Each structure stands twice: as structure tokens, then as C-alpha cells.
Amino acid sequence: MSEGVAIWRCTKCRTGFFPEPLLCPRCHNPQFTTDTVREAVVEETSVIRHMLGQENWQPRRIASVRTSDGQFMTVGLRDESGPGARVALFQEGEAPFGRAKA
């Protein structure tokens, strides 16, 4: 686990993107630097109660969040944070997660 979530920032127009693009959708520049976003606001949540092909599935929470830098992300929620809550972002592998800010 690492704190924050990696995003890709266009070196020309400075817009940050997630997931990683090949060319900037705004200016079509091919160069990016990585950056980290650490905070987001929860916009919508869901509880995944059923998963095709899984028999012993345990419900999991996911959310659509807007990061402090403006990106929309789908994250796994590790607590009961709901719409409007500020969450701290963290990353497991390449997957983004969130939990209430301490």
C-alpha cells in the first residue's frame, strides 16, 4: 500500500489524468510526468453484493470520487464514507482506494 494515487500530468498544458493516456486529450502532447493526488470527495457510492462466478462473495463498497486535482476516479472504499465525505486516497498495486481522512 502507498499513500496517494499516481496520476499523469501533461508537461505542456499541466492537466492531470487518470488513467494514464498516451497523448494528452487536450493538447495531444505525448510527454507526461507522474504526480500524486492524496485527497478526494465522495460523489456516489455502491455496495457490490453479488459477483458473477463467485460463491462466497463478501460485499464490498466502491465509490465515484473527485480528487482535489479534479480527476474522477472509481475507488474501493475501506469504511462507511458516504457522498460528500472527504477521503484520503491510497493505492494497492495500481488500484485506487479511499478511507475517511484522519
Place this chain on the structure above:
Amino acid sequence: MAGLVPAIHALLRSQDVDARVKPGHDSGESGDMFQSAAIIGVGQSAYTRRPEAGQTVLTFMRDAVVAALKDAEVDAKDIQGMAVASFSLAPDAAVDLAWKLGLSLRWLAQDTNGGSSAVSMLGNALRTVECGYASPILLIGGDATGLAGYAKVAANFNTVTQKHLAPLGHGGPNGVYALVAARQMKKYGLEKSDYGHIAVAQRAWAAGNPNAVYRTPMTMDEYLAAPMVADPLSRYDCVPVVAGAQAIVVGRREQAPKARPAVRVRAIQHSFNYDHQQGDGLQTGIGTFADELWQTAGMKPADIDVASIYDDYPTMVLAQLNDLGLIPGNDMAKFCRTVIKDRTLPVNTWGGMLSAGQPGGHAGGMNGISEAVLQLQGRADTRQVKDAELAVVTGYGMTMYRYGGTAGAAILERGP
């Protein structure tokens, strides 16, 4: 012309389509997109929730092809082009299917646009026939993934899903569209029962479709009591995965069966990656071309008698209807509680995928086109819409990250 009740007609006709046309657009003479090319036959295989031993995507496709060729009164040796779309055809490709079907072709394509593949393939075939390169052309869509296979497809849909969604346990498309539905409910003031009106109405239509996997009428109470899958989506909001296939034959109008006029396509449009996944998903790519679609067709939303709207989730039915300008005042809640509930606008008259089943998005989209053809030719049996002359069909697909990135729509007309 049959179709909407007078009040709805009046509301829709109050929308001045010409006034919404993008500045600078010039589509030429209305309704002249295809002078020669048309849809001349449709066919489908049986649909089943659980394929039996020996049933594969190839056998379902074969059955659909045989049915479509018979319907079009076309001999297989005369087919000059073919397009196919499927999640479960691999490791075979389009040319392998052509080989297995005994087809020698001069035009061949494989489409990968999921729920909008049907409209994509239709557009490409129409343009190919119209320019005189190949005709007739056979379009095929089908899948037989099984539930476990579908789960594998959902978790590995693209690299973004593999890296950023599947590790969350996001639930595949159900999880993605649960978040879109929550957003739509908030923005448009929708209640859970509003989606229920769509599911219940389509189930009522499905009662007249012997090929639908779910035909028993459903009540609103049954809809609301169904177990939650991914809040706020419950069982009947989620399209049931089935095995099956569809086929459509596109050709020159004079190649159509003599006793049955071909179905013309007055206009067709497509959109791919319309907003780079940076919007809210409540508008689809259809919104980028709807004005041009209607203007090219020389039609307006109120003229439509039958609508086949891609229905992997009720949420996306509403989004597409709204993009097409079929929901007066963008009032989705009122539309569900009146027009959908009362079935005054015939939407997804074969039951839609929600009741008939989804044999992959490719064939699911083709079923909507096929149903429109049957309705316009007066061949829809007990679900026939009286005097249906014009239909709109849509496709929507490829959940790239937060919602679908491909879309298409066409205006179909009963032939002379």
C-alpha cells in the same frame, strides 16, 4: 401514423428540431442517406441461460445465419460480405467463421464495439452496399460465454479494468452502472420505481416474444422486492446473460423478397470516445450527433412509432432516450411514470435485453434492430405496433472505465 398518444406527440413536436441543428451543418437532402442499400432479412437462434453440451457460439451463429438467409430469401453462395462481433469467438476470427459457414467473400470485418457493434456493422454494411462494392452482406453477432466466462470477460475488459477496477471487486458492469444510476437518480430526481417502470413495461412486451428467456409478467412489487445486486441496482435492473446469436442481411433493395419490402435506413450515426471518460456518463455519444441524425432523416423525435433502445440497464435507456430528444423537458421521472408505465411510446417491444436476454452486447444490439425491422414489416405478431412506419434504434457499449464510450443510432423506415 400510429405511435405516441396525442399529448406526448404535442409535447415532442413542440421541440423544434431544426433549431437544435449545429451551426454550419449541411446534411444535404433529408432522408437520402441510402438510395439503394437496405435491410432485407433478419434471423436469430434460440436464446438460453445455460447452453447444453455441444452448443457453442459457432452453433448459435450458424442457426442465426440460416434463419436470416431464409428470411432474406438469399442463397449463401450469393453472400459477398460478412461482419461479425462477439466476445467468445476467439481464438477464431471473422475469416475462420466465413470458412466454417462456407462463404467466399470480397468484404470482411470484425467489429469490437460491444453494445454499439450492431449499429456500427449496419452502418459499415450499408455504406459498402451503397457504393456498389459488395452485396448482399451478412451481419452476425453472438456469444456463449456462460456465466463464468462472462465474469472473466468483465474482469479483463480492457487494461484499465484489469489494473484499476477489477482489484477493487467492482462487480463488472453492474458496479460501474450502479454508480451511474446513483448519479442519474440524484440529478433527475428519480425513484427506484422509475427504473421499475422500464423493467415492468419491457417484461409485458416480452410476453409476446417466444424467443425471450423471461416472459412471465412482472409486477412493480416483484421488481422492488428483488435482491440488491449493486446498490441501487437490483436483479431486474441488470441484464441477464444468455447464449445466442442474431444475424441481419443488408443488400440492395431489389434483392429483398418480392412479397416484403426492404427496410430503409434514413439516417445512421456513430460516436466513439466522445468525452474521454471525463464527463458524468449521464449523456452518451448519441448526444453528439442526435441533431444531425434527425435532420439527415428529415424527421423529428415525435415522428417515431417504435424505439429499440440498447438496454443493458434502465439507467442507460433513459440516458439514450434523453439524448435523442424523446423525453420532453428532460423530465425523466415524469416520462417513466407516464409514457413508459402506460407504454404509450413502444420501447423495446421484444422485451429488450432485460427480458429477452443479452447474448453479448453485440447480438443484443442486433436484436433491437431486428425487432424494429419486424415491426416495420408488420411481422411482430401479438406485440405488433399498429401501422408502425418509423423506428429509432440505438447501440451503446464498451465500458472503458466509468461508463460506455461507444454509441450509434439509426432511423429505420418501412419500405414502399
